[in-house]
Each structure stands twice: as C-alpha cells, then as structure tokens.
Amino acid sequence: MNKYKLQGLSCGNCAREMEEEINKLENGEGSRILYNSSKLILKDGVDLQKVEKILSSDGATIVKKSNSESTVHGNDEHDHDHSHANNDRMKILLGISTVIFLAAIYVDTQLDNIVPVIMYLVAAASSGYPTFIKGAKNLFKLKFNIDTLMTIALIGAFSIGEWKEGTLVAILFGVNELLEGLGMEKARKSMEELLKVAPKEAILIENDQERVVPIDTLKEGDLVLVKSGQKIPSDGVVSAGKSSVNEAAITGEAMPVEKEIDEKVFGGSINNEGVLKIRINKEYKDSSLAKILHLVEEAQETKTPTEQFINRFARYYTPIIMVVSVLVMLVPPLLFDGDWGSWFYQGLAVLIVGCPCALILSSPIAIVSGIARNAKNGILVKGGVFLEQLGKIDTIAFDKTGTLTKGHPYVEKMVVYDEESFYHIAGSIEKSSSHPIAKAVMEKVSERDISYTEPEEINTISGQGVSAVIKGNEYKVGNEKSINFILPTEVSENINTLKNEGYTLVIVSDTEKVLGLFGITDEIRQESKGIIGELHLAGVKNTVMLTGDHSKTAEKVANQVDLTEYYAGLLPDEKVSKVKELTKSGKVAMVGDGINDAPALATADLGIAMGKGTDSAIETADIVLMQDHLGKLPTAVRISKKVNKIIKLNLSLALGLKLIALLLTIPGLLTLWVAILSDMGATILVTLISLTIMIGEKNKTIES
Known part of the structure; x- marks a missing residue:
C-alpha cells in the first residue's frame, strides 16, 4: 500500500464520493481516503494521474508520498501543509466578494441598469x-453533490432575476466551506501536534566516538547519549548516569520520574537534567511510543x-431532497394553481437544503478531538x-491484584507473643528468600x-x-498447616480473627509454641476509593470486582473502596463466565493488567488495560x-460521554435546522439565503461545539 498526504480535503461527503470513484479504477479496490487525517491509501498499480484527476475535481491535491510504515510520525521536515495558504486565499476572495456585493447593493439603489x-x-x-467549475463538470457526469446542487440553484436564481439573493448565497456558501475546512483543520492540527512528540535524531556512541544518526537507524543493543533537555530516542535501559525523566508523552503524567542505572526508559520521554547513557533494547518502530502513535493515527x-x-x-438524503425540490416546483402550480415563478424559487431553495455537509x-x-485529548x-x-462504546458503559469490572491494589x-497487622524471638527468627529465615510474602515480612x-x-x-x-x-533449635515460618501441636485458645482466636x-497468615513458631503472627494483605491503592466514587458520579452504575482471592479478602477490599459488587475465588475461565453474565444486563468494561486478564478483557464489551507502556x-x-x-x-469516561452527547446534539442541530428550513416551504417562506444559512448555521455550531472537547474540563486526576 502507498500512503499519500492530501491538502484541500475539507468536505467529508466529498471525500466519501471521491473514495468510491477511486475504488472503481483498475486496481483501485480497497483504496481509502482518510478524511480525519487527510491521507490517501492506494494499492500498487493504480493510475495516479486518474486519481489526481478525481481529487482535483473536488479541490484536493497530493502533497507528499510516504511508502514506509516505519516512517517516524511527524518528523518529515518537508511535510509542509499548505492548507493555510488556501484558506488565506479563500479569505481574501470572500473579502473582495463581500465588498463588491455591498457596493452592488448601493449602486442598485442609485442606478436601474446593467x-x-x-x-x-x-x-x-x-x-x-x-x-461553479466543479458543479458544471458534475452536471455533465450526472453526478449530484453539493457543488452540483449549488450550481443549479445559482443558475436558477440568476435566470429568474434574483441577482442579490443568488450572490448572497454564493458568498455564504464560500464562508460555509471555509468554516468547515477550518474546523477539521483545527482538529487535525491537534492530532498532528500529538504525533510530533517522536524524537528525530540520536547521539550514537561507537568506539568511544559520538555521532548524530536518524533514530530509525538505531538497532537493539546500541548505546546512545541523551543530554539534558533531549528526547530519549527509543525504549531502553539506563547504562550510566542519573536524572529525572518526563514521561508525559507516554503516560500523560506531568511529574518527572527519577531514573538510575538499570532502570527502564521510554522513547519520546525527555531527560530533564544531567546526562544519561542508554542501551537501546528496541528499534524505534517497535518502541512503546511508535506503537502508541501508530495506533492513535489509525484510531x-x-x-x-x-x-x-x-x-x-x-x-x-441528497437524492431524496432533489425529488422533494422537483415536487415543490411542480405540485403547487399544477394542482393548486400556484405561481410558477414563486414555487420555482422555493424549489431552488430546497435544493440548497440538500447539502449533507453539516451532517x-x-x-x-x-x-478526533476526543481521541487526541x-x-x-x-x-x-x-x-x-x-x-x-466507553461513553455507553454502565458496568465496570475490575481485577483486584495490581488494579485496585498495588x-x-x-504486613498490615501483627500479633506478637515473644517479641525478642519473633522478629529475630522471622528475619533470620526469610532474609534470603525471594518470595513476595517473605519480602513483605522482611x-x-x-x-x-x-x-x-x-x-x-x-x-x-x-x-x-x-x-x-538455628542454634540447634527448629523453627518454622508458614501457614496453619506448619503447626503440629495444639494451639492455646488465645492463639486460635487471634488466628481466626485475622482470617475473618x-x-x-504467616505464623512464626518453634516446636512447642507460636512466637507471633503476621497478618499480610495486598495494599489497596490510595486512590482506588476516590476513583470508584468518581466513576459513579460520571454515570457508571455498577463497579464490580472479579478476583481469585478468597471471599474475606475480596469483601474487605470491596468495602474499603465502595464497590457495588464483588465475586471471589474465580479462576480465569470463571472470570470470563462472570463477564458474559454481566453483559446480559448492560454494557460492561473489564479493567485488568493486560496479561493475566486477557480472556476477560477480550470477552467484555470493552477491554481496558493499565500498564505504563508495556507491550x-x-x-x-x-x-x-x-x-x-x-x-x-474517570476522565476517559467523562470525555467519552461528552463526545457521545456532542455527536447527538450535532445531529439534532444539523437535521433540526434543515427540517425547519423545509417546513418553511409550506407557507412559501423559504428563501435562498435562509436555506444556505440553515446549513451554514449547522456547520458553525457543529464545529464549535465539537472543538469544546479539546478545551473541556480541567482534568480531575487522582494519582497514587
């Protein structure tokens, strides 16, 4: 597949129509025009001249070709977008037109001539x-889009002497086209800024010599030097140096993270101070940042x-409106003795309402704004x-370990019977163990x-x-099964209390008595309770925990973070069954670490993984x-719900304004300028309302 950058692509409906035409060309099947990112994807063997001819019919042109999928996102310094120049030219023409139009109105009141x-x-x-040029070409092809409709409407208006209204419609349509292009350009620029975080070059160290190389030439095992203020070129491990690193490009977190020798770093993160030597362990195209940017671009x-x-x-929609337009022109004069001129004018106005651009x-x-934000x-x-989908979720199921807990x-609780021996024996036995529970004890x-x-x-x-x-005496550190003597009542009661x-439990004992008890738990994340509360406020009705832990542990966590439900003792396949059961009563998202919970993540309506950039x-x-x-x-949920609400509002406005315009034909009040204003008003409102997603509410982020 060949990928091309386009300019002048400002109409979503036109992009769809051009894509359909390109797909009809020889070898054109499967070609795509990506309206949101203003790109064209073509198969090999497609006649590029014919493609350019189709694009030019709607004012779009190819400005750049990129065949490599591994091309660094946003790094081609020659990838200039000239759309701003086109917009400036359009603004000048509209300004000139407006001045001439106002002058014509004045002259019209003074002179009664040509x-x-x-x-x-x-x-x-x-x-x-x-x-007019595009519309005239389309008329010969019998292709009816907005350009064709506008051309017919304007020719018709001028043919019946509506010079003033026809001109006003032409100017307003130009303004509408400009605003539509500016709105999409604003959203695209927001996304392009996001994609520019990728570094361009790296300082490679070879044989104690430094040289600057493009990052896509780096190989696994290469050693690079990253100075203060520079971007880390790809994923790797700190080989020398110590510094704080800004990982906002990967995690969205503004606070810097301290990095020392042997600690992992992400490509695209920024070295704040000092000098780091980093051993690259992934080529850039396989790095976390490259994958993120590629997925965001595709998204x-x-x-x-x-x-x-x-x-x-x-x-x-457009063909139906054309039929309605013809009926408006013919039915009243033929059946109700209406005035042919008046109803012909009304029919022309209806044609303009046929523009689907705002829709x-x-x-x-x-x-695009929601994904970028x-x-x-x-x-x-x-x-x-x-x-x-996220905006429609009403139930979120959480894995416990590593998600709601750390x-x-x-060790959260202890019961000590012999303080001197308890700590000494526990430390002596557990100090060399790598088991997580032994580490907690130590x-x-x-x-x-x-x-x-x-x-x-x-x-x-x-x-x-x-x-x-130890010193000739036997000791044990373990669970209840490690005890082979009768426990005193007090010890038994304490054990049962901790279990409940x-x-x-970790019990430290000798051959005759218990020295003490460790009550061990998985520490609940400090932010978990607040997040669950925020999710409920954001409109999530049910928060559910699915865990393999025993019931008492699950109950304790669920109560502490205010979950609505919990299910304990679940094996991986039982988690999948529980998710399926939950989906029967609503839209369910599953949150896990992306590894152990993969089956449940795949089964849910929406899988959400947390992993700080892990593959x-x-x-x-x-x-x-x-x-x-x-x-x-919670921020992601709020943004998604806002996007869904805005799309519904946009559709209501676009269709509502057009419906009002059409209803005005019944009393004969629809005019050409009202028709174009209904579409322009919808375009302006749809664009401005959609862009509010980018400014939105200030992030409410709870961090651990």
Missing part, C-alpha cells in the same frame, strides 16, 4: 468560481456505528468505536534494629512454608491507561 447586475455576477464569481479513521449510519443516510461533520471532529492524558483509545503484599522486620543468625539448616515444606535450624478480617497492555485491550494506576479512568 451595472449592478455585472457587479453581483463578479461578486458571486469571486467567492464561488471553484464551486482516527475507525468508523463508529453512528458515523456508519450518517454515511449511509447521506447517500440517500457528515457532526461526528469526525468530535471523535485522551491521548494527551496518557489514555490510548484504539478507535472511535471504542471511544463511543499488587505486592505487605520489610516489616527491617524496621527494627536487630541482628540475624545464619540458619544451620533450612528446608522448604511444600504447601506449608519454611523450616530452619481477610488477612493471609502486552498496548496489544491486549481496546483502551490502554498508560499509567500504572487508574487515576485517569
């Missing part, structure tokens, strides 16, 4: 000649169900369809200033824990939270 007529024609031609062009409906509707524009600006917040939405155990024990004794013998007992011989409170998270889910917490999930 001079004002010529002035009206010059004003109309100045602002509307591209439309612009996925059609939502609403957009697909609008496109289908637009195919039939076509009601969705893409909102979708989420991406800036570190929320990767893989397509408009998923953005729309994913690593810690973290607690190390808070006290005590010495440890090297065990003379140490053994792991499957399903029980660890036994060790949802703790995992598995990016590849698994429909939406990726690039942070390692849920802090920005």
